[in-house]
Amino acid sequence: MYQLIESESIREAGLKQNAMSSLQDRGNVTVRTPTFSVEVITVPVSDVERALRFYVDQVGFTLDVDYSLNDAFRVVQLTPPGSSCSIHIGNGLTDAPVGSLRNVYLVVTDLEAARSRLLERGVDVGEIRHKTPIGAWDGGFAPGLDPARGDYASFANFSDPDGNNWVLQERGYRSVM
Numbered sequence: 001m002y003q004l005i006e007s008e009s010i011r012e013a014g015l016k017q018n019a020m021s022s023l024q025d026r027g028n029v030t031v032r033t034p035t036f037s038v039e040v041i042t043v044p045v046s047d048v049e050r051a052l053r054f055y056v057d058q059v060g061f062t063l064d065v066d067y068s069l070n071d072a073f074r075v076v077q078l079t080p081p082g083s084s085c086s087i088h089i090g091n092g093l094t095d096a097p098v099g100s101l102r103n104v105y106l107v108v109t110d111l112e113a114a115r116s117r118l119l120e121r122g123v124d125v126g127e128i129r130h131k132t133p134i135g136a137w138d139g140g141f142a143p144g145l146d147p148a149r150g151d152y153a154s155f156a157n158f159s160d161p162d163g164n165n166w167v168l169q170e171r172g173y174r175s176v177m
Helices: 007-013 048-059 110-120
Strands: 003-006 022-024 027-033 041-042 063-071 075-078 086-093 104-108 129-132 139-143 155-158 165-172
Touching: 048 063, 048 075, 048 086, 063 086, 110 129, 110 155, 110 165
Parallel strands: 041 086, 104 165
Antiparallel strands: 003 027, 022 027, 063 075, 075 086, 129 139, 129 155, 155 165
């Protein structure tokens, strides 16, 4: 639902330009554009305990909530370190087929370090690859890290025990060096 605000009211209120960034002028009215934030992604799993151990013990997610009203309903909320988006696993949460989640991105500042840590914890992580050709990506990949360690250019995949697929993507490497 959009909230309409008369343009004159905004000008009279003296709102700063940055506060108006979510407002769009449409003739004699301004429309406030709603903001959207991804907060939770439901991951379809067959065995909640096994998935919980995988995501906490191997991948390093934090257990936020483990709630069960009865045997038919259980919700477990887990959050990746540094993320404002969590995942839900459990019973009675989704009718999506087990293992059907594809290509949810976990963004990391150092892909080599993140991949090594996951491998040390027993996660089967694919080889690192990068976009090619550099600067004019057409969907192709080459082995290894992007030579310039450019943002959004290097990737590695892993799956949970049910086959839900995750993508590690590097962003911000140069800013931490």
